[in-house]
Amino acid sequence: xxxxxxxxxxxxxxxxxxxxxxxxxxxxxxxxxxxxxxxxxxxxxxxxxxxxxxxxxxxxxxxxxxxxxxxxxxxxxxxxxxxxxxxxxxxxxxxxxxxxxxxxxxxxxxxxxxxxxxxxxxxxxxxxxxxxxxxxxxxxxxxxxxxxxxxxxxxxxxxxxxxxxxxxxxxxxxxxxxxxxxxxxxxxxxxxxxxxxxxxxxxxxxxxxxxxxxxxxxxxxxxxxxxxxxxxxxxxx
Amino acid sequence: xxxxxxxxxxxxxxxxxxxxxxxxxxxxxxxxxxxxxxxxxxxxxxxxxxxxxxxxxxxxxxxxxxxxxxxxxxxxxxxxxxxxxxxxxxxxxxxxxxxxxxxxxxxxxxxxxxxxxxxxxxxxxxxxxxxxxxxxxxxxxxxxxxxxxxxxxxxxxxxxxxxxxxxxxxxxxxxxxxxxxxxxxxxxxxxxxxxxxxxxxxxxxxxxxxxxxxxxxxxxxxxxxxxxxxxxxxxxxxxxxxxxxxxxxxxxxxxxxxxxxxxxxxxxxxxxxxxxxxxxxxxxxxxxxxxx
Ligand SMILES: Nc1ncnc2c1ncn2[C@@H]1O[C@H](COP(=O)(O)OP(=O)(O)OP(=O)(O)O)[C@@H](O)[C@H]1O
Ligand SMILES: [Mg+2]
Numbered sequence: 001x002x003x004x005x006x007x008x009x010x011x012x013x014x015x016x017x018x019x020x021x022x023x024x025x026x027x028x029x030x031x032x033x034x035x036x037x038x039x040x041x042x043x044x045x046x047x048x049x050x051x052x053x054x055x056x057x058x059x060x061x062x063x064x065x066x067x068x069x070x071x072x073x074x075x076x077x078x079x080x081x082x083x084x085x086x087x088x089x090x091x092x093x094x095x096x097x098x099x100x101x102x103x104x105x106x107x108x109x110x111x112x113x114x115x116x117x118x119x120x121x122x123x124x125x126x127x128x129x130x131x132x133x134x135x136x137x138x139x140x141x142x143x144x145x146x147x148x149x150x151x152x153x154x155x156x157x158x159x160x161x162x163x164x165x166x167x168x169x170x171x172x173x174x175x176x177x178x179x180x181x182x183x184x185x186x187x188x189x190x191x192x193x194x195x196x197x198x199x200x201x202x203x204x205x206x207x208x209x210x211x212x213x214x215x216x217x218x219x220x221x222x223x224x225x226x227x228x229x230x231x232x233x234x235x236x237x
Numbered sequence: 238x239x240x241x242x243x244x245x246x247x248x249x250x251x252x253x254x255x256x257x258x259x260x261x262x263x264x265x266x267x268x269x270x271x272x273x274x275x276x277x278x279x280x281x282x283x284x285x286x287x288x289x290x291x292x293x294x295x296x297x298x299x300x301x302x303x304x305x306x307x308x309x310x311x312x313x314x315x316x317x318x319x320x321x322x323x324x325x326x327x328x329x330x331x332x333x334x335x336x337x338x339x340x341x342x343x344x345x346x347x348x349x350x351x352x353x354x355x356x357x358x359x360x361x362x363x364x365x366x367x368x369x370x371x372x373x374x375x376x377x378x379x380x381x382x383x384x385x386x387x388x389x390x391x392x393x394x395x396x397x398x399x400x401x402x403x404x405x406x407x408x409x410x411x412x413x414x415x416x417x418x419x420x421x422x423x424x425x426x427x428x429x430x431x432x433x434x435x436x437x438x439x440x441x442x443x444x445x446x447x448x449x450x451x452x453x454x455x456x457x458x459x460x461x462x463x464x465x466x467x468x469x470x471x472x473x474x475x476x477x478x479x480x481x482x483x484x485x486x487x488x489x490x491x492x493x494x495x496x497x498x499x500x501x502x503x504x505x506x507x508x509x510x511x512x513x514x515x516x517x518x519x520x521x522x523x524x525x526x527x528x529x
Contacts, residue, residue, distance in 0.1 A: 072421070077419030082417070091407050093406065094410065098406075102407050105419050
């Protein structure tokens with residue numbers, strides 16, 4: 001298995017706050033990797049840095065053996081990294097379909113995206129029903145699906161997911177994690193960030209535990225699920 | 238009744254020009270949350286470019302209009318690049334000071350170069366009056382109204398149907414999420430300034446043709462009124478700018494036709510205060526309730 005994404009010695013600060021300290025991790029081709037951690041551990045900061053929304057103080061981020069740190073966002077997306085941000089962040093005032101179309105922005109050369117919408121609508125039938133509806137009027141779970149569909153429209157090699165289960169009912173959470181597995185089976189590598197350690201580690205090939213900006217543990221999903229420390233800290237004993 | 242209709246027509250015509258200007262305010266506000274008070278001065282520059290192309294280069298009116306729009310678009314983009322972009326992450330007050338600086342620079346620069354006197358705008362199109370049922374309309378009024386409506390329809394098409402228009406809406410809605418789509422925020426902002434400035438310039442040239450006179454301070458009052466129009470319609474909302482522009486135009490001409498004509502500007506500003514008190518989000522504005 002070759003490394004698709006490598007993060008090396010990453011440090012990110014917000015003024016005096018060191019949000020991420022010396023973080024190292026790897027995501028291999030076709031894996032699902034989960035990064036778990038409590039509120040404020042620095043999870044979102046890491047994903048934002050990968051997508052160049054936040055500038056690190058030092059470190060390296062390699063994607064397909066190319067240094068992507070500080071690379072233009074359009075280039076990052078077209079090289080194959082798509083992100084479903086924390087809180088979904090669908091575009092309000094635009095329809096579901098326009099949101100999907102924006103997901104394909106870097107590939108959108110005025111060509112017909114119809115067959116691609118169809119693929120997304122197959123995976124998320126609810127979006128098809130709502131395709132002409134303002135994205136802001138969708139429920140939280142529907143918005144999560146839209147945000148995932150939108151990211152998939154970029155045809156990514158690596159999908160970054162920031163707390164996809166946040167604020168969703170248990171049934172919906174199951175559904176979202178099922179979809180993540182399906183997407184992965186279709187050949188998309190997944191890096192998922194979660195506080196919901198149980199679900200995230202169940203589907204993960206490998207996982208990392210992030211505490212106060214530092215990686216404190218790593219192992220396969222099953223190993224971490226079985227670990228006492230993880231159980232105590234994230235799974236309620 | 239005919240007098241009333243006559244005033245409505247005049248108001249709609251004047252309102253079209255306010256609407257063209259208000260669109261620039263609203264688009265720029267929508268995308269970078271900045272009230273660009275130098276926008277009225279781009280309208281003035283547009284009128285001067287129109288003057289130059291018609292009077293000096295003897296170009297056809299519509300060609301002069303398009304060229305004035307193009308040159309002003311470039312200037313609008315440069316202003317944003319030089320004076321606003323470096324301050325994008327600074328406190329809002331710093332950007333506002335920069336905006337006022339640009340406004341003074343354009344007004345005083347033009348006064349320095351070409352004097353503060355009014356110049357008569359060339360009669361590029363001969364005025365013809367038409368009469369229907371006692372109502373009088375000139376070809377100039379029709380040209381202003383039709384040109385404005387065509388430009389607004391074009392804008393609607395660009396914003397609704399093109400890739401750049403979608404990028405503009407996405408950046409307005411959520412710049413970070415737009416970046417995650419691979420949208421270049423800087424290019425999108427430049428594009429917005431280009432379009433807004435071109436529309437303002439069109440307004441300036443059309444008003445030059447109508448009033449036959451231009452001067453370096455001609456942008457101040459219409460600039461403020463267009464700002465009121467944008468707020469009235471709902472700042473950041475494109476159709477709102479058109480609605481606001483027409484309403485302000487009609488209101489102003491109505492007041493002018495009464496014995497209170499001296500207060501026509503005061504009425505417009507009073508309107509701003511009333512909107513801010515009653516419905517701060519404007520006529521088409523939604524009272525925002527964000528979903529989390
Ligand atoms: N823009 C910012 N300015 C200042 N501090 C910030 C900023 N963003 C995050 N931080 C701080 O950095 C630390 C890590 O934040 P981050 O959002 O990465 O955490 P997280 O693991 O995603 O948390 P959560 O699970 O609550 O989303 C926190 O202490 C937070 O307060
Ligand atoms: Mg977070």
